[in-house]
Amino acid sequence: MNIPRYISFFLGLLALSCSKKEQPAEIADLVFPSDTYYVGAGSQTSLYIMQGNKRYQLLAGDETIIEAVADGTPWPAGQLTVKGLKKGSSVLSVTDEITGKEVSLTIHVVDPFLVSRLGHAVPAVKFDPLVPEATRKTIREEVKTFADFDLDDILVLHRNKEQRFFVFGKVDFEKGEKLSESALKQSGTYELVFSTDGEQQLTLHFDGEGNSLSLGVYANSAWAKNTLQEFSSGKQSSPAMAEKRMSAIHAETPIDYFDRHIKVFKDLTFHINAAYPDIEIESAALYQEVELWPDFQNYGLSLDDGILE
Secondary structure, three states: OOOOHHHHHHHHHHHHHHHOOOOOOOOOOOEOOOOEEEEEEOOEEEEEOOEOOOOEEEEEOOOOOEEEEEEOOOOOOOEEEEEEOOOEEEEEEEEEOOOOOEEEEEEEEEOOEEEEEEEEEEEEEEEOOOOOHHHHHHHHHHHHOOOOOOOOOEEEEEOOOOOEEEEEOOOOHHHOOOEOHHHEEEEEEEEEEEOOOOOEEEEEEEOOOOOEEEEEEEEOOHHHHHHHHHHHHOOOOOHHHHHHHHHHOOOOOHHHHHOOEEEEEEEOHHHHHHHOOOOOEEEEEEEEEEEEOOOHHHHOOOEOOOOOO
């Protein structure tokens, strides 16, 4: 008996599918970027799970210090949302329900802090139209020499009683380097004023130098404005707003990523006019990009003990 070709084709596919052995689900180990984390009192942070099986049980050693919930859906293998209830330290035990593997994380709840990473310095000079391009280039390069921070410096503002700040040089966190005393470049006290319809300024008073630096602060995105306003005022956002802010940290699109960026700047018109009295310069300023980095701990960057005491 002749079997039609299309029936033969489907019978072949059926036989092939039946011959394949069902592949077992891949079981992953439970891995975090770090074993020690910091969270501000009265705020919350998201901790990425780098490897795991997306089903977790949590146990806080001291439930008066931290609260934590697990969500297995976010990339790469889920995340923990940890809220700091009051200052202190607690162990957070995380158990993978699939493998039974348990990891203990140390959570330090400290006074609120803001970590940011410095980007490129960008001169902004307004010349008379007749100024030659070669002269413009020379002046722009000189304006860049007034930069107060190097590329990839890390600025930490600690909203403790003393209002301390720290500037660290670039660290290779992929190799386990920490923000520690050995990487510290500058420190002192600060004032941050950020009103969406008023003054927006960061002033740094340097230890041992007796001088200060005042920088204008410019934020374009609603996320960055809310972050700076809440941090400077000490007022916490509503749970709904906090959840929205935490979701933006993942930076799933380029627009989300640049929402994290602000600029600090200073007016150099007086200095540049004094240096080039024969050239018509209407204004001169130096801007520096700053990335607000609330999830720095998820990239393996960690703080040495004592920095945020």
